[in-house]
């Protein structure tokens with residue numbers, strides 16, 4: 001045991017929760033910060049932290065007339081995305097992490113990381129962030145407490161999660177919480193000058209599913225450091241969901257109202273940087289249809305007493321991909337950030353104190369790029385990192401649905417699975433039934449993007465868009481999905497389940513162009529989806545599901561050639577037969593954990609393709 005250290009702020013009046021106090025003391029003794037600060041989530045705290053970050057060179061304040069109370073941040077060029085290779089599921093047994101996760105035994109990981117954590121906050125402040133994923137008014141609020149030595153993380157957490165004094169008060173002395181430990185891993189020696197974005201070259205993003213703990217080290221990037229998001233709400237959340245009979249999913253949630261005033265709720269699971277935030281905030285191009293936003297990245301779904309599946313967004317902010325976002329593609333995101341109170345990371349800075357990124361119309365004559373260098377339209381590299389992000393309060397979204405704060409959530413009518421595929425996958429297809437929909441989700445494939453470190457544009461299977469986020473064995477996860485199809489306590493009614501669809505906004509023509517215009521025009525696909533629910537839309541039955549005939553999609557006023565439309569909707573049996581061996585290989589990876597019904601679905605697909 002190390003000797004007790006005198007750390008300012010360790011004795012606090014903020015809480016009397018014994019478990020929380022002893023954990024904070026234990027971590028402070030290990031990491032030896034100069035002081036401990038209990039975050040209250042107030043405006044004064046935000047001002048103090050952002051002033052301090054401006055002083056340190058981490059943030060630059062934007063001009064009030066463009067983006068009030070907003071800041072430009074640049075990370076270390078090596079710390080720009082989630083690090084899947086450094087992400088671990090540390091279950092007691094390796095077999096419980098499954099073939100899609102990195103694994104290390106919990107005691108071994110804790111030993112390794114304890115040595116990294118020892119003294120790692122020297123010269124810095126440890127912030128204690130009490131937070132709650134989902135509304136505080138929930139029957140069982142989902143509490144977490146993050147400890148971090150990064151003021152940027154505190155500021156970002158204030159946008160992304162409900163946090164501060166109110167949460168701490170609601171925790172009382174007995175609430176269970178997920179302890180979420182984070183350090184950038186960059187201690188400061190006395191007199192040593194700090195850098196603008198301190199971080200370690202050694203990174204670990206570790207999860208202990210049995211004890212519901214998170215230990216993160218070495219990175220300040222959002223997905224690795226805002227531990228309420230991917231780490232709690234998806235990786236630990238998926239384990240809780242398995243144990244308790246609900247689903248934690250990488251999904252947007254939207255409310256769609258038809259011209260007749262009928263309301264539908266739709267969730268959509270697309271891999272990172274494949275269109276969730278855009279669809280969640282979509283501005284329909286077809287008259288009389290309305291979309292309202294409920295969530296853009298994560299959905300927690302449970303059965304209600306009526307046997308329907310209800311979805312809640314556990315988050316409080318939007319963490320969106322910046323490049324490509326503009327008034328022409330996602331006007332509601334632009335309106336949300338225009339209200340200010342936002343952080344922009346790894347985008348470019350204009351000379352008059354605003355932000356700019358690729359896709360925002362004509363570039364200005366001069367910018368400061370995401371690496372802090374002069375940039376002109378003649379520069380060789382883009383001004384913004386492809387995974388640069390805006391971080392902005394969801395309450396500023398002009399089309400936010402009231403129900404976003406309702407702990408009961410909204411009843412889901414349809415689930416979309418989607419990926420980024422240049423070929424093979426049609427614009428939209430409806431699954432034959434729940435199990436076929438689970439098959440579509442389990443075999444979802446997508447080209448990799450800049451949201452994770454690694455090669456971009458490689459096709460990989462990304463089941464339910466959850467490959468990097470399933471906190472346990474993916475074969476068990478598929479079984480859990482199959483079981484959910486049996487309804488609450490296995491006694492459900494298939495009619496009450498959401499219907500499942502598979503979409504692909506990213507199919508390309510031979511010349512490399514996107515065949516489908518996407519963005520607001522995706523409302524035409526949503527219209528077909530709800531007309532299928534009503535039983536009024538035409539579809540042709542194909543080996544891979546029900547696909548709209550070109551006439552069944554509302555293309556009034558749409559600028560698309562007949563050839564492109566037909567190509568976007570095409571199901572080519574040759575292309576699909578070529579897909580079968582890789583699906584077979586994919587399923588074999590799960591051994592006897594793969595539910596038999598999914599093998600049966602594959603056999604049925606093979607048979608349908610053979611007859612086609």
Ligand code: GDP
Nearest residue numbers: 272273274275276277278321323324505518519
């Ligand atoms: P998320 O990470 O899943 O939330 O994805 P985003 O909505 O942030 O979009 C990621 C990237 O895909 C951005 O550059 C968007 O401009 C682009 N994108 C989103 N929706 C569409 C679409 O319907 N069609 C095309 N071609 N691109 C899209």
Ligand code: PGA
Nearest residue numbers: 082223271272273297451
């Ligand atoms: P995204 O969220 O899905 O909006 O890209 C961040 C991530 O998944 O890394």
Ligand code: MN
Nearest residue numbers: 250271272297
């Ligand atoms: Mn995501």
Ligand code: MN
Nearest residue numbers: 276277319320
């Ligand atoms: Mn997003």
